[in-house]
Amino acid sequence: MAFTLRIPLIVSCLVGACLGGSLVLFVALTEADNSLVAALEGKALAHARSVKDDVETALRIGIPLEDIRGAGIYLEEGAQEDPDIRFVVLTDLNLERVHYGGIGRRRLDPLLASPEFQQAVADAGDFSARPMGAVEITGFSIVAVPLMAPERQVGYVVVAVQAKQVREALLIELLHLAPSGVGMLLLLLEYARWTARSVFEDPLKRLASLMARFRRPGRIERSGRNDRSEIGLALLHFNGIVHRLADRAERVLNLADEVKRAVFDRDVAHEAGRRGQEVQQTVADRVLGEPLVRADPRPSDLEMSLALLLAAAALGSVAALAGGDGRDLIWPTVGLAAAVGVFGGAHSSSGWGLVASGAAVFAAAAAWLSPELVSGWLVPFIGTSLGVCVGAALAAGHRYVDGIVESPVRWLLVRVVLGGGSGALLAWTIILEASEATAPYFMLGLIGAAVLAANSDEVVRRRLFARLPARPAA
């Protein structure tokens, strides 16, 4: 069944998310690249003017350009101090290198001799109208300003920056944000799984289960969850089939009763009665009377909301406690143990466990946003609340799926890995970006999504708040 819908849907959703994300990221980075390259070129121009001022000081006192001592070291220091500056060159009027710093001569000379650069300098004329715009050649953005001795121009200051540096810097910055991208993909993975389970796998399992139980002795159960989807209508047809069998059986019983009353021959009447009795015992008792209708609990009822609650708890815990010492871990441990005890042992519904879990996250987020509410006990309060969240969620989840999945522990483990893992990755990015103040907003967003997921259908809400235990018949 996984290959029918779950795997194609997961792959499609992840591909869609990655495609959408890649395109938007490409647009963002292209825009950022263009803006930052322009800023970098401005910096190159500023550096060129600064070098021009210094060199012209020497030229004004009569030192020829080629005789300025230490010019090479001065230019090299300028290039070394700033990783964005790739080279700084003093040239003569023919753009021949006189002094340089930065990249080696072998790479530098072809750039100075390139037709595009020569043309750009020629077009700039005497630079009196406006500065020469940057020329891009083989990834270098090159600017030039004229060098003036008293009364005449003697050469140029040429400075180059490399846009590659900007792109590398952007990509390195993006790596800091990569964990959040992986976290979102984990949540989308769980969302696609949940969609496949709730619209296809779980309803289909229910239909198969009803059909398999049909030939077993005892009353025939009908489905209490029939939405307007394709499988919901199939379940409705199943109910209809049972109803029609009940209708036929009732007609046969009525006929048997009628014949038994109407005939005068006692043997015939006895035979009619016997046939009616047989139909009553073998068919009618199974389908007539008060219909046995049950809205079955399904794992998909709380898969997504559980994952989102665990994500919120993990995000808050990592963001709040990562900077502290190990002793802070006692608070979530206490909260978790207390919640497991309360919601694991008491005969309450799973819905109230989820409500308590969400309320605990809300309390933690509220305390984070308004620390004065807990005056000095912020970390213990947040830790305990998030421990309560995890404990209540796990207890509610275990009670709900116990008996309807093969291994409740494995089922919970998958939720913890996907939900908790995504929350932890989001928190990691928040910490790397030093944006811990945004964590409570993310937590509130996640519990909002959890509330939506738990209320996706009215029958789901009623099922979650039904008192436990309510197990299917053996």
Add this chain to the structure above:
Amino acid sequence: MGAAGIRVQLFIALATSIVIGAATAGVAGYQVFRLGVVSAFEARLGLVVDEAARVLDAGIMAGLAINDPQLLRRALASSSAAREGLFDAEILAVLDSQGRTVSSTSSAEIGEDAPPAWMSAATDNSGVDSVDAADSIVVVRRIKSLFNTIEGVVVARLPMTVVVPRQQALLYRLAILGTVVVVVLIALAAAVVWLLPWPVMRQLEALRETMTSLYHELGDSPGLPSEGRLPRALASVFPPFRDDVVRLRTRLREEAGALNRLDETA
């Protein structure tokens, strides 16, 4: 969750994934750009601070005081080339060792005490350092004497009002282009869902036909049973179920027939 058909659910899942992926990437891209813009301006201000600090370093080494008027004039003038192209909004100031402003391109600040964060931000190795400030980008450099005592600090700052419009312009462009990307991809998702032959749709169609046929068989109007390609989960349970239903129907018909015959012969 299943109130709508499965195609609608698949489309919602795909569309949600596309929107979440695009939104996450958009936030990441904007954050990277925002930090990049701040870094770029910090680097420009670093140039400005370096130029002024060079002159001040030389003057201090020559025995002048940090508040020497001629030294201060030359320091501010030396950075004019580096300040070109910075929107004329930057403010360059020199602080003495107590944090008092002894010179500034904004004359209103002269004589005022600078925020303590500026004094403490300059690193011990006299490198240029930046200060976290909400309303401006601030770059500082400490000026030391020959005996390694702190003589003063050079501060260059650029109000965020210069930077923010650039960030907002990117945000608007990103929002528009991102929306276009999302709309196109969602349209593509709709085409994928409604035009591609998903195996699950064939199975659900077969299920619909089969259950409808079986339901009609039990009614008074005849129907042709058809199984087609049922979902795999029903492959093993549906045939016995169908056989049981048909057997029960047949049995009830036979009983009804037998009772009618009894009635007629009696």
